[in-house]
Amino acid sequence: MDIIARRGDSFWYYSQLFNTRLQLIIDSNRGINPLSLQVGQRVRVPGFVAVDYQVKPGDTLWEIAKKRSLPIDALQLANQGLHSATLLAGQNLKIPQRITWRLVEGKKRYDHSTMMYDLGRLERVYPFLGVLTAGTSVLGKPIPEVLVGNGPKRVHMNASFHGNEWITTSVGMTFLNDYLLSLTNKTPLRGMQMDRIYGETSLSFVPMVNPDGVNLVLNGLPPDEPYRGNVLKMNRGSSDFSGWKANIRGVDLNDQFPALWEREKERIKVDPGPRDYGGEKPLSEPEAIAMANLTRQRNFSRVLAFHTQGKVIYWGFENLEPPESETIVREFGRVSGYQPVKTVDSYAGYKDWFIQDWRRPGFTVEMGRGVNPLPLSQFDEIYRDSLGIFLAALYM
8 A cells, every 4th residue: 555655754653553564664665765754755555455435424534443443644644635524425535454365366276377466466465575577488478586575594485397286386375475464464374473584584486487387287278389289299189288297398397407417318218298308408498597597696595396296395415415404304394294205216306406506405395195286175285284384494
């Protein structure tokens, strides 16, 4: 919600007026010096929207404010120049309304356009949120990166490296929404106070690494050639793409990283297609390049890649992981019921490359259990189990 600064106002006063953390107001207005707020400056108040209200006969500002548990000055700030004596029946007011419900509806088929729409809504209501573009897909779809928090511990999470694992995006976006709600409403999330996490941790979240693959699984063939014809050919003429993990060029993005890539190519000899083809060389695909560049730029403390399925957490690579990885993964297992597994006969994955090049904790979390794509009937269970991992990753 936007307001206009008056003489004598301050960010601290707004934090008291709207019962909102001061740091969230500061971070929502990065272009304004909080020590020299100027009259007439537009200020964004996180966690609120302004809704229209038509004055009824006999209404007063005091009664309207009382019904909505708002200070009178919050109404006057949203309707500058307004006084209780001047209210007229039929007059339109702007009423500050605190958002206490999820804006993200994750329990549905969650394609790229749905994600972008939800990110836009979250960014408007929670302007301390940063939404940047890490890169673009083969078909030119943006790959957004979401930033929350301003602490020194840099934690990265990502989802939907694989097209038919799109439920990881909807679960991750739901967690993001709950994190924002917890911050602006001063309510704990599974017993944890999120303002501490916000101050100690910077979260980087890429909710959909593979937008073209997700859209192919959920929406079918792309409209344009040569991709339409090529994809159909790689899928052996079938229009059922439920088994499709790769990007639109038939490259498995989680086999694209320079961490024993040659060994993985030799281990699995397949052509471009729905799964397991690692490309002609490491980092040949724009989506993988975007993730590699982002990781080099951000210098993450730890990374988590969310996949489906199996209810396991992979945490090692060639014994290059640091000792703290085992401590962290045991906590992940405790809070989720998932089984920690140190190694698996697989190479060239994103977390493999991170462990190899940075010697820091990296994890692949396999959500849920069954055949991909997992059904939405598992959404609630997956979210409940993984919530503890999300929180522990930020807190530990």
